Amino acid sequence: MNKLFYVVLPLCLSGCFDDTTEQQEFINKVQASTVARIEPIPEIKKFEHFAYSTADLRSPFVAPKPEVIQDKLLQIQNCLHPDPRRKKEPLERYPLDNIMMRGTLGAGKETWALITASDDTLHRVTRDNFMGLYHGKVLQVHSSFIELLELIPDGAGCWKERLTKVEIVEATDASE
Secondary structure: OHHHHHHHHHHHHHOOOOOOHHHHHHHHHHHHHOOOOOOOOOOOOOOOOOOOOOOOOOOOOOOOOHHHHHHHHHHHHOOOOOOOOOOOOHHHHOOHHHOEEEEEEEEOOEEEEEEEOOOOOEEEEOOOOEEOOOOEEEEEEOOOEEEEEEEEEOOOOOEEEEEEEEEEOOOOOOOO
């Protein structure tokens, strides 16, 4: 066993020598064939100066002239707007897409619509009741829909009228 060890050891050690010439040649070959590409620095755009003058504008820290305020108030007072003193009704807390008409009660002069809100509460409405977020006044209750007149803000302090319908939704069977 000792003799075998002395024969195998020199063979193993003969494979470990410091000849790295092949590796060095490969590295030199790759470095010679590779070209370093550095992208050029982008050109800086020329700054264009412009004069900004606010001498003819009102300072935001100074109150506007009373005439300007009065003109704005007159414009707003002379246009359509909802009554701010009117007491809100329960269905005015819900948008119209969260309100569903389920049916009607009565006939002739007095017809009531049965309405369910998104929180599963049941309400009844008739002519001159209000519903929806945009001050929707019930104009007429029909057997299959409700006519509403809504007031939509126009962004300039006034309001515009819009006719809307809330149609009846048929109840679906829970077993389907």
